[in-house]
Amino acid sequence: MTFPASISDMKLRVLFPVLAAAAAFALTGCESVDSRIKEKPELFAKLDPETQAKIKQGIIDIGYNEDMVYLALGEPDEKREMITAHGRSLVWIYNTYYERYEDGHYVGYYRDVYFDPFLRSYRLYYHRGFRGVVVQEKDERIRVVFKDGKAAVIEQAKP
Numbered sequence: 001m002t003f004p005a006s007i008s009d010m011k012l013r014v015l016f017p018v019l020a021a022a023a024a025f026a027l028t029g030c031e032s033v034d035s036r037i038k039e040k041p042e043l044f045a046k047l048d049p050e051t052q053a054k055i056k057q058g059i060i061d062i063g064y065n066e067d068m069v070y071l072a073l074g075e076p077d078e079k080r081e082m083i084t085a086h087g088r089s090l091v092w093i094y095n096t097y098y099e100r101y102e103d104g105h106y107v108g109y110y111r112d113v114y115f116d117p118f119l120r121s122y123r124l125y126y127h128r129g130f131r132g133v134v135v136q137e138k139d140e141r142i143r144v145v146f147k148d149g150k151a152a153v154i155e156q157a158k159p
């Protein structure tokens with residue numbers, strides 16, 4: 001068995017995998033407007049300056065095509081096809097994911113053992129257990145309806 005030469009070596013051995021994983025996540029897991037513009041520079045260059053400024057801020061407008069919406073907002077969480085009397089439409093849905101804490105959920109019974117000094121014996125006691133839980137939530141944030149390849153309807157949730 002070998003031991004680290006010093007405490008700083010031990011900290012480095014523990015921290016290095018954590019820092020490497022964080023760096024890998026930062027490089028691959030985060031998608032930004034700038035990275036999407038770098039994916040499609042010729043499309044972005046063809047747009048007028050006002051539209052470019054909106055896309056850089058993550059703002060979309062009626063009449064944007066699918067590529068322009070992708071540049072501004074990224075890949076949607078869901079894609080759906082809508083068929084109406086007026087024809088077919090494509091729907092892109094963007095969601096927000098978050099966690100919510102709820103207190104007081106019943107989780108079963110806990111068993112406690114305590115010493116009864118009067119009877120000089122151990123007693124078993126069961127009581128109901130309650131604990132807070134974290135609930136995963138998903139809210140629809142933006143819905144974009146494309147008709148003939150252009151954004152015709154934009155629904156956005158208000159805070």
